[in-house]
Amino acid sequence: MIPLMLDLTGRRVLIFGGGDVGARKAAYFEHEAEVTVISRSFSPGLEGLAIRRQEADLSALPDEALRSLLQGVFLAVAATPDPALNDRIGRVCAGTGVLFNNAAGEPGDVIVPSVVRGSRYLVAISTRGKSPAVSRYLRMRLEAEYADLDRMIDLQDEIRSMLRETEPVQAERSRILWSILSDDEVWEALASDYGRARGLAIERYLHA
Ligand SMILES: C[C@@]1(CC(=O)O)c2cc3[nH]c(cc4nc(cc5[nH]c(cc(n2)[C@H]1CCC(=O)O)[C@@](C)(CC(=O)O)[C@@H]5CCC(=O)O)C(CC(=O)O)=C4CCC(=O)O)c(CCC(=O)O)c3CC(=O)O
């Protein structure tokens, strides 16, 4: 599998099964995509989400009916507790070229990762389906360990621009940026005072 960052603005995502797992997937996609959840019943987790609901018993629907539901859909998620039904939805998706994520059953061609998100970065984590708990664990570790990553990105961005004006040798620009990244005191200062971290970085590495 290959990780990609997708822009799903305006794309349609169809989620089969509106239980707790379907609701979590719906919450994941609704920031960007046009999400519809089709299910026999709907979990309280779906309340307040900007999604469309469609009530149906999927076991009663032949493949042909599933195919027509999937028209114009970019990505489908099967989140019913019935792996045979989920796998059948997957086969119809494969036949119609719709990307498919399976919450229970034969793996589809898409995995929903754990995501560490800042305003300046995105990290997606997967264990290739082997241990979602480890993905979650790693996400929580990264969130705790790199709480100031957004500020470090701002600082690197600022120093990079300065260096382009003042330092003609690329290898030297790179060395300086790495020195700042490796400086524990700069990280410490970033946690409380961006200006102080910036001052420290400039004093130590630009005026040296
Ligand atoms: C393959 C995958 C398919 C997919 O959904 O894309 C999948 C499959 C399955 N997960 C199951 C269980 C759990 N999943 C979670 C949580 C998350 N699961 C997510 C993704 C994925 N789950 C994909 C692989 C990701 C990867 O590659 O690592 C996350 C990352 C994203 C999200 O769903 O939003 C989100 C964490 C978000 C976060 O907090 O960061 C917890 C909660 C916990 O750990 O506390 C449990 C209970 C503990 C456990 O069983 O591990 C079971 C049922 C097994 C059973 O019935 O026993 C299956 C089905 C199976 O394995 O067959």
Ligand SMILES: NC(=O)C1=CN([C@@H]2O[C@H](COP(=O)(O)OP(=O)(O)OC[C@H]3O[C@@H](n4cnc5c(N)ncnc54)[C@H](O)[C@@H]3O)[C@@H](O)[C@H]2O)C=CC1
């Ligand atoms: N991929 C993941 O991240 C995870 C997957 N799972 C697995 O996902 C599956 C779903 O879990 P939950 O959401 O907790 O189950 P749930 O029982 O809370 O919800 C299932 C939903 O599917 C609907 N449904 C079931 N059969 C249907 C049918 N024939 N037609 C229409 N709707 C139907 C139900 O009405 C319900 O809304 C389970 O098999 C579970 O083991 C569990 C945890 C995490």
